[in-house]
Amino acid sequence: MSKRIKNIRKRLDEIAADKSKFNRREIVLGDVRVKNSGRETAPMVRSAIMGRENNIQDIIELLLQEKHNQQEDSNIPIVAIVGLGGLGKTTLAQLVYKETTIEKYFSTRIWVCVSAEFDARVIFKKMLEAVTGGSVGDLALAEIQKQLEENLRGKRYLLVLDDAWNENDFKWENFFKYLVKGALGSKMLVTTRSKNVASIMKVNFPYILEGLNEDQSWVLFEQVAFQGQDNYIDPNHKAIGKDLAKRCKGVPLAIKCLASLMRQKPNEKYWSSAKDNKIWKLLEKNDDVFPVLKLSYIYFTKSFETMFCFCSIFPKDFVISRDMLIQMWRAQGYINENLQDIGDEYFNDLLSRSFFQEAERDRNGNIISCKMHDLIHDLAQLVAGSNFYVAKDKQEISKEVHHVLLECIPSQEFFRHLSTTTRVRTLLCGFHIHKLTNSIDDLKYLRFLELNWCSNLKELPRDIGKLISLEYLDIEGCGKLKCLPKGIGELASLQRLSTFIVNSDEQSFPRGATLNEPSELNSLGGCLYIRNLEKVGNVGLESNEANLKEKKYLQALKLIWERNEDNKKHEQLLDNLEPHPNLKELGVSGYSGARFSRWLSSPFKFSQNSHTR
Missing domain, CATH: 3.40.50.300 (P-loop containing nucleotide triphosphate hydrolases)
Known part of the structure; x- marks a missing residue:
């Protein structure tokens, strides 16, 4: 753990959270990565410009x-x-x-x-x-x-x-x-x-850069705390609010976090309680406003604490996908697998409290990702306590570990240790990784495997089908991955698969999956890319057995031909890859057929909100 984290922990010992409430452990290996080139520059609310x-x-x-x-x-x-x-x-x-x-x-x-x-x-x-x-x-x-x-x-x-x-x-x-x-x-x-x-x-x-002055601090606090209200503000609330805003020392992040908390707790009793909290004594002794952030956390519900603490697994400056995070919460059993709206509610709540920020939106205005401010990330690590710690590559892994973030090139020894654990549910791999050994198949409780942008990864474990609990597999950006292994279709619990790669070299990868492999994966949702469609061998058999019509939870489908070859083959393949009518977005790339399929021209075939590119 960094020296900065240790210093913060020392200052906050007297108000440290009860660590027994979280029964999970995480390991972080190696160095912090620069996974994304920059913080998003999505449209910001007026509070961003205030003062x-x-x-x-x-x-x-x-x-x-x-x-x-x-x-x-x-x-x-x-x-x-x-x-x-x-x-x-x-x-x-x-x-x-x-x-x-x-x-x-x-x-x-x-x-x-x-x-x-x-x-x-x-x-x-x-x-x-x-x-x-x-x-x-x-x-x-x-x-x-x-x-x-x-x-x-x-x-x-x-x-x-x-x-x-x-x-x-x-x-x-x-x-x-x-x-x-x-x-x-x-x-x-x-x-x-x-x-x-x-x-x-x-x-x-x-x-x-200096802090906001007292008047600017109050205007920002007022804007956030009384959002959506009329011009009248109760005098008692106003007096307490001005006092709270002043205590934030002109730091916008602290003001917004505290004001968001007060908006959630409109009762004057809570406002007075926040004003009289002993945490302000810590603020008097230090230059930073970290205790203010801690105060915002104190009023979390237990379930909300759990959701927030889980975010400590991400590296700093990591762009957190909304869909991925909700899937991770679901995989841990924090929310019911059928209640997407509950996951959205938790995500939006963290965003509204400024615990998440830098939201990026899609073209429809829906928030698709966010980040955590460094100080908020520090807080997440602190409240996770001993359940989150940094380990070196060769360090023995506790059998109690639930979540692993891998940010260095792991040794065979590491994977042997990992395979002996019995409770690993989450494995996030940094872009350094070259290979996942077959011992990964022993992780029977693994639910979440993220290999996003592992650009050096060339193959997945041949017996990946043994991961019977796996719900989420992300291989987006794995450019050297030529195919998926046979047996991928045995992952009956799989709900998200970012990309399916048709085997492009049967001589080098005789155990590579063909297009009909995901036939029974009818719980797949989200967005699915299907690549290397020009490599389909038996077009009639494989494309029909892909069974896309039965995948009613898919929201988006991208069909990709890498090279222009047999036009008739392309036409037959597209005819047979008709998706379920629930699909909202369809993308077709590299298609060289002379005509489009009939199912594409039906005005009533797909959801009213769907569109094709």
Whole structure:
């Protein structure tokens, strides 16, 4: 556990949560990853801008200044937003990033989330992927830099490094050695809590972000706590609210969390109780507002605590898929498997309390993902207590472990230890992993296996069908995975399968699954991609037996041909892959038939809300 977490724990010992209420244990292996290149910049509520209008203009002016542009042999100028956690540095940077003047001035804008572990190659890889719009695989740093040079040559670009922690001079020197200069006017914008980071980076323009003043704090508190109410506010509530807002020391995150709690508890008794809580004494002794976040947590119901604590399994800055998280809650038995609405309610509640933020929406306005602020993540780890701890690759694994987050390349020894556990229900694998050994098949209670973007993974265990409890299998982004193993259709409990890959090389993978393998997987829901359709051998048999008509829980289906081959074969295959009428979204890619199937032209065949791409 990080030094920062230990310091926070020490300060909060007197109000530590009862750890006996959570009977699960989690292991985290290895280093924090930079899984996503940047924090989402979805539309934000007015509270994001509250009191920051002048700050936005200040940062924009610094970025647009031309008299301080880089010289030919120097690094690009750096603007750094420096301030305490929770002040809204990332939000401020996002608002600046989206400003029209910034969009027009910089021909290319790149956002990379850095966080605790600083790895120049990973950062440059994310930069290249942001510029090219696709995965770049396992290129060496020099090759990545070369391609960045080609893509950014002659372009004025803005690079945002969000949440920088690295205070190692050598690592920054190495980073700047490979950093592409770009055209005159290129700039870097950094957010950090550390003045040391700004100093080591030789920042040209350090911008110290202050907290909101007392009036701004009250306006923000009022906006959140009395959301949806008329103009009248009870005088007693107003007096208590102003006092609570003032105690948050101008930190927007603390204000929003506390105001959200008060909105949930409109009774004056609760407001007075919050005002008189002994936790405020801790706040008087420290500069940070972590105790305020703890106060917001104290009033959680037991079931709500459980849902929140489970989120401690994710790394910091991880983009949490709404659907995935609800599936995970369901897999642990926290919510009834048939009550999707309950999972949505818990998710929305955490979002409304500001425990989740940076919500990303789909084109229909539905929230599909979010993140946790670093301080909220710290809180989640704290309240999970001894049930969440960091272990090294070779460390023996407790047989009581329920949830494993794997972020390094595991040894065979690790997998042997893992296979001896009896209670593992969740296995999340970072992108470093190359192979899952066959011993994984011994995890009879495994319900959730996430291999998302494991770009080096080439095959799944041959006896994966033995995972009789598996409900969720995510292999999205596993570009080197050529097929799924035969037996995948034996996973009778499976409710989510991100991708089905038709066997593309029977000589190399004689045990690869054919298209008819998922015939009996009629509980599948969510979105299913079917790839390599050009590799289907017996079109009539395999496509009919795929039985898509019976998969009534599927919400979206993407049919993908990688190459154009036999047009007639494509037509017959599409004819036979008719889905259930409940389907809401259909995508067809690489299809080279001369006609579309009749079932696509029926105006009453699918849900009224469905659409085809």
